[in-house]
Amino acid sequence: MVPPDQWFDLARLSVEVAATGAFALAGVLEGTRKRMDPVGICAVGFLAAFGGGTLRDLLLDRRPFFWVQHVEMLWGVLALCLLAMVVMRARHLALTERAILWPDAIGLGLFTASGVQLALDAGLPDLVVVLMGVVTGVFGGVLRDIVCNEIPAVFRDQRPYAVCAFAGGWACLWLDRAGWPEWAVMLITMTLTAGIRMLAVRQGWRLPGARL
Amino acid sequence: MVPPDQWFDLARLSVEVAATGAFALAGVLEGTRKRMDPVGICAVGFLAAFGGGTLRDLLLDRRPFFWVQHVEMLWGVLALCLLAMVVMRARHLALTERAILWPDAIGLGLFTASGVQLALDAGLPDLVVVLMGVVTGVFGGVLRDIVCNEIPAVFRDQRPYAVCAFAGGWACLWLDRAGWPEWAVMLITMTLTAGIRMLAVRQGWRLPGARL
């Protein structure tokens, strides 16, 4: 039987669009909270949506960047940021973090998996491969928070996030090494990462806090 | 008739020196305000003057960096930062933002045009080309503000700045596509961007603020 490649590509694209949108909206939310102007809100939306993948491509020395190959993603995020601003002004619609919890978790899984697979293609050592996955999934949010003059939430809020990407990254690495087909590796990594993340949120799991 | 290439090169160089100096002084000003020491003030001056172009070269994967090809610019900015500090200490000379408003606006136009033309040479899609122009013009200031632990002014002060670069960038792109000679494209882009910027400042135009 042929692996369902066409379906997989379409499904992956849909997930990627949803995830990128969720990341961008998280950026819009944070920029709005910090009372930025429209330029700032769009910039933070772009950083949140594309920052992790761009840093990954920069570290892996990959060109063209993924947003050069898929320039329609840039247009989409620009439109989304402007739309979100207009809607928030007009309707007093509360865009809350809860609303983007699921797409954000799935995006974390997808971006982690993509980072791991590109790092594997580059023939890097195991730990580096997994960290590339984590960077891809997490650093959009880190850059977003730095520009908003906050300590990155992922480094401080004690809720497992990067840890989920780290776990999912190792799973992705091992499955790929075990010879599983790409679509299965991607699907399992995404489900696993997003699953742990949502479980952690629901159960209120906390990482231990720092003590001086 | 031969296009006035020699004159154009000389004029461009003069503008570039003035603009880089204005950006560096904006950095010195901000570093001083944050009570940095001389090392910090020079570092912020360098970031403000060279940050945007360096990020552009990094994203376009261009080497050598423009400040490696023109290392005298590095020496010049170093001297300028030290000089500005000495003068400010000795004379209580107020180095104000108003004093660098014009060279800063012209620098914005020049750097935007240079970013657009290098991105065009790299054969990138339209939106990416324009965004490279904006990044070149704007991100020196963004990095300056991040290091100074501020939300970047360009993202928050509601005064059109990145928007002028965005408009100028599209003009630059279209003129280049229409086959205009490089010096004319450069001149028009610079005049247009700086003109909109100064008009916006004079008229007190404001971008709409964010509303939660």
Added chain:
Amino acid sequence: MVPPDQWFDLARLSVEVAATGAFALAGVLEGTRKRMDPVGICAVGFLAAFGGGTLRDLLLDRRPFFWVQHVEMLWGVLALCLLAMVVMRARHLALTERAILWPDAIGLGLFTASGVQLALDAGLPDLVVVLMGVVTGVFGGVLRDIVCNEIPAVFRDQRPYAVCAFAGGWACLWLDRAGWPEWAVMLITMTLTAGIRMLAVRQGWRLPGARL
């Protein structure tokens, strides 16, 4: 007589391990102070330890990164960060800046020398070569402080640090140009930089402060 290459390599490795550890601990210390969670503390530790060298490699367009070639350094820093957190929680052991003053100063010297030599290999102009040394030595701490939402200490605390690297960098450059063997250049640069730094700390030397 054969230069003591084997001994030199071993000695250099030991110093590098100690210095990287000191930089990582400075990161752990700062992350703890800002009440980060374990993910954040490790991230800051990594940034402090590897940030300067990574930025240098990115600017010089060198691949693979040094932490890809020596992936055991990544594991070591990860283990060190976790260990430091556990010890600090369990023993209330005060990890103070004083304790890492010496290894930090030596690390500054070593990283400066390594940055200068790699930049020399790349055939860059003198000032760029020295600045690459300074960036390698100093920017780990800068990135650490930015992520911790502080103005970088090296830009504000008036204690000579980057200035020592700058002086050591010029010494390194001139010695290399004068044809001294690599191990001697490295040793002298390191001793000189660390020596000036420790002298400055002991004597309480201050850079002049900014004045508005």
